[in-house]
Amino acid sequence: MTIDIYWQLDTAAEPARGERSRHRRIASIAREVRTATQGRFDYYAQIAQGAAQTAFDGLFLPHREEADDSLIVAAALAREVQRLALVAQFPASVGSAVYAAKQAVSFQRATGNRLGWAISPDADIAARAGGADHVREEELGARAEEFLAVARGVHGESPFSFTGRHFEVQGGGFEVPLNRAAFPQVFFEGHEEDELDLSARLADVHLFRDTSFPVLRERIETLDAAAARHGRTVRFGLIQEIVARETGEEARAEARRANVSQHALVGDYAAVADELAARVALGISHIILIGSPSLTEVYRSGQHVLPRLRARLTETRQAA
Amino acid sequence: MSIDFYWRLPTHGCHESLRHSAYDRGDWSPVKAGNVAPGLNRNGEDDGYRYIDHLAEIAKAAEASGFIGGLIPSFPNTDDPWVISPLLARETKSFRFMIAFQPGFLNPVQAARMSATLQRATGGRTVFNIITGGGGPSQLWWGDSFAHDDRYGRTTEFLDVFKGVWREQGFDYKGRFYQVENGGLAPLLAAEEIPEIWFSGSSEAALQSAAKHADYYLSWLEPFDQLGDKFARVKERTAALGGEQKCAVRVDLVARATEEEAWHDIRAGFENVPEDTRRRLGGQATDSVGASRQAALRPSEVKRYDELIVAPNLWGGFNLLRGGPALGIVGSYEQCAARLDDLIARGADAFILAGTPHLEEAYRVGEEVLPLLGRRAEALLAAE
Numbered sequence: 001m002t003i004d005i006y007w008q009l010d011t012a013a014e015p016a017r018g019e020r021s022r023h024r025r026i027a028s029i030a031r032e033v034r035t036a037t038q039g040r041f042d043y044y045a046q047i048a049q050g051a052a053q054t055a056f057d058g059l060f061l062p063h064r065e066e067a068d069d070s071l072i073v074a075a076a077l078a079r080e081v082q083r084l085a086l087v088a089q090f091p092a093s094v095g096s097a098v099y100a101a102k103q104a105v106s107f108q109r110a111t112g113n114r115l116g117w118a119i120s121p122d123a124d125i126a127a128r129a130g131g132a133d134h135v136r137e138e139e140l141g142a143r144a145e146e147f148l149a150v151a152r153g154v155h156g157e158s159p160f161s162f163t164g165r166h167f168e169v170q171g172g173g174f175e176v177p178l179n180r181a182a183f184p185q186v187f188f189e190g191h192e193e194d195e196l197d198l199s200a201r202l203a204d205v206h207l208f209r210d211t212s213f214p215v216l217r218e219r220i221e222t223l224d225a226a227a228a229r230h231g232r233t234v235r236f237g238l239i240q241e242i243v244a245r246e247t248g249e250e251a252r253a254e255a256r257r258a259n260v261s262q263h264a265l266v267g268d269y270a271a272v273a274d275e276l277a278a279r280v281a282l283g284i285s286h287i288i289l290i291g292s293p294s295l296t297e298v299y300r301s302g303q304h305v306l307p308r309l310r311a312r313l314t315e316t317r318q319a320a
Numbered sequence: 321m322s323i324d325f326y327w328r329l330p331t332h333g334c335h336e337s338l339r340h341s342a343y344d345r346g347d348w349s350p351v352k353a354g355n356v357a358p359g360l361n362r363n364g365e366d367d368g369y370r371y372i373d374h375l376a377e378i379a380k381a382a383e384a385s386g387f388i389g390g391l392i393p394s395f396p397n398t399d400d401p402w403v404i405s406p407l408l409a410r411e412t413k414s415f416r417f418m419i420a421f422q423p424g425f426l427n428p429v430q431a432a433r434m435s436a437t438l439q440r441a442t443g444g445r446t447v448f449n450i451i452t453g454g455g456g457p458s459q460l461w462w463g464d465s466f467a468h469d470d471r472y473g474r475t476t477e478f479l480d481v482f483k484g485v486w487r488e489q490g491f492d493y494k495g496r497f498y499q500v501e502n503g504g505l506a507p508l509l510a511a512e513e514i515p516e517i518w519f520s521g522s523s524e525a526a527l528q529s530a531a532k533h534a535d536y537y538l539s540w541l542e543p544f545d546q547l548g549d550k551f552a553r554v555k556e557r558t559a560a561l562g563g564e565q566k567c568a569v570r571v572d573l574v575a576r577a578t579e580e581e582a583w584h585d586i587r588a589g590f591e592n593v594p595e596d597t598r599r600r601l602g603g604q605a606t607d608s609v610g611a612s613r614q615a616a617l618r619p620s621e622v623k624r625y626d627e628l629i630v631a632p633n634l635w636g637g638f639n640l641l642r643g644g645p646a647l648g649i650v651g652s653y654e655q656c657a658a659r660l661d662d663l664i665a666r667g668a669d670a671f672i673l674a675g676t677p678h679l680e681e682a683y684r685v686g687e688e689v690l691p692l693l694g695r696r697a698e699a700l701l702a703a704e
Contacts, residue, residue, distance in 0.1 A: 019508075021511065037413075039443070041410065041440065045410065065506065067508060067509075068437040068441075068509070072402075072441060075405075075406035079376075079407055094426065095426035095430055096424070096425045096462065096463050096464070099425035099426060102400050105400075106400040107407075110370055110371070110372035110399070110403065110407055112370070129499075129501035129502065130501060130503040131427065131500075132429045132481055162463075167463055169462075170457070171461055172460070174397075177347040177348055180347075
């Protein structure tokens, strides 16, 4: 089994870096030559390059209401990094499912099928009302389900018609050459029963985050069984914060200083690689790593953790 | 007075010449030797280039030759402008991305988020061509089942919300189509400029919507006096409604060193059009008023290219040679510039120009026609 390893490019993280309006003035004795066209996206591009140059397989761009839109950022970076997968997270409230599929197909055609769709958990009721989204709480699951049914439908069939509670299409469906592109791999996330149930029916990959090893094992088994009841197979992913340093002491000191999540993997490079390998053994096939500051840590993880992790996985495969 | 000149990014493939209808740029045709993006490499295999690589070339040609940006059209079998624009954002410098967009297709707050992000990615180079017309079966293809006047009502509300969340924290809105409670873009995004908005549509419902929200009123080319009257009417009507409207023309050019060369290309193209295509001049069913105005120009049967010359340098058969509107300008560089000047004198404040092939013609029109502009317009304006 191939393990895909992504770096999280979080548009809300380190909000001042590269941001023109928040540039610290350099000392007045130094000549300032930065231009108006330099900005935040140059930093995003550097992180993407960092991931590409250190053999990551892709970038994961979480949906952030307070920051840049993940789909636009993914597209803006796609031609700067020729190999990386770009998994952009957005809610099923973005609008027409046909239009979302149309945009996805354009992205796929231009990038050699490198787009992934991560459907984000719906915002709370106040945030939804602020976002012109008035679908009732109990309808959100059905909306997500219809969104994907329509998006996959217009991509896979022509003519395609659909009449649901949230979406309607008549005589739809993409033609040659648009229908030649692959539909993006679909990611969902969550730990709740209804979230696992949705993934059992719809997800290509289900993402877990910020959890303990035993809970992760239990949730994987639950979802695996639920998917089997629907005659499907779902792959599993893990969004994992790491603090990896040359020595365990340094890593723990940094974890204390940065006050990371209790489920962050903290240790020397080999220890973190071992912990990740143990989660692969549970069935995790998509690993999304989180570290901060992003550019520093993408290089560190790519240079030191990834080679050790991949070596472990190769040993395990050979032993099996 | 300053006039904005846009070019166009063809989103349904391009062809090397108007003389032939086969799309040999892009994968709307089978990949074969002589095609590009994708084409074949020296071993006869797909060379790996994609149509976006060709679009990047066109955008760079347009910005290098003096165009301010380009219209990026959207139809069922095209690539999408919301994706093309960010894909090309970082490799272009001044090119403005004019996104053709039907408001019903995105949640208005999401559209505002995406637009503000694109503004940040491009340094404020986003422009919208808001489209509301069309209708009938083509709307249902997109999953959109609104009747014509309802759709203008929705466009108005969409732009109310789009601009409202951008300008105001704690934004509330209660419309027929959209409701917002305590909305507002994140401050980082709201700090960007709201993109310029171009509007199309000739009906009263469209003009009411335009008066409220549009910066530019965009029309296909029509016979000049008719278009001048239309612009005057639009400016007058939208002013009465409390808006201010600049006017713009979208037109294809065949500009050559001599008029004879230009007509020679038109004639060759016309003679390569199969007879059954010529018979289909009526076009597809649509409830768009603009499309009906164009359709009225098309005689049902024509035998010779010059039967479609409707005025000096104006040819009404472009839709036979490529998808899109029928009427375009044909002539020498000087004549093309003079016709554009005529349009400026009739109220045009901006243009979306195009020629086939889009890459090479961007340089030609930019280098040969744009520098000749203004002489006649200034004379005509001075004579008023």
